[in-house]
Amino acid sequence: MRCPFCKENNDKVIDSRESTDAFVIRRRRECLACGRRITTYERIEETPLRVVKKDGSRTPFERRRILIGLMKACEKRPVSADILEDITAKIEEHISERYDREVPSRVIGNLIMRELRKVDQVAYVRFASVYRDFKDVEDFEQVAGELRRKKPTTKKAPKRAAKKPAKRKAAKKKGGRKPRTDGDAPAS
Ligand SMILES: [Zn+2]
Secondary structure, three states: OOOOOOOOOOEEEEEEEEOOOOOEEEEEEEEOOOOOEEEEEEEOOOOOOEEEOOOOOEEEOOHHHHHHHHHHHOOOOOOOHHHHHHHHHHHHHHHHHHOOOEEEHHHHHHHHHHHHHHHOHHHHHHHHHHHOOOOOHHHHHHHHHHHHOOOOOOOOOOOOOOOOOHHHHHHHHHOOOOOOOOOOOOOO
């Protein structure tokens, strides 16, 4: 905890006690840089973070749901459980830093997409297709197109009509590239 007097981040707790109702913990701290003492109060969070859905309804934020979404998107993909845990932790941290009581579900969805995109493009398209609630193949093409473009172009191309039927896409996907093999890096 940063000292309010000298701004140093170096203190020690010299006394810690619960208040009578036990929902608040009072801590007496001493700054090791300037020697001054401060008191902090730690409270139990009364309003847990809630997720605001598209229809305006609210549900409690659950980290588990992010992980489940990631796992579904990465099914049968060469993405380790560790990576999914890391992404979940990263997203959770991002949200808790910026949102106090409520976070729009859109924000969580976008964060998941952003991270998935870096890790596995198939998983990204899968997640995007569910998350964005694709209506037709045109939506799919749009996301696929976003992937193909590494850098965003300055000029915006006029929206093309979807020429390719869905069948072709499915066939192409089936015979697509093999997943990268893991484990060819030398173990250290
Ligand atoms: Zn100080």
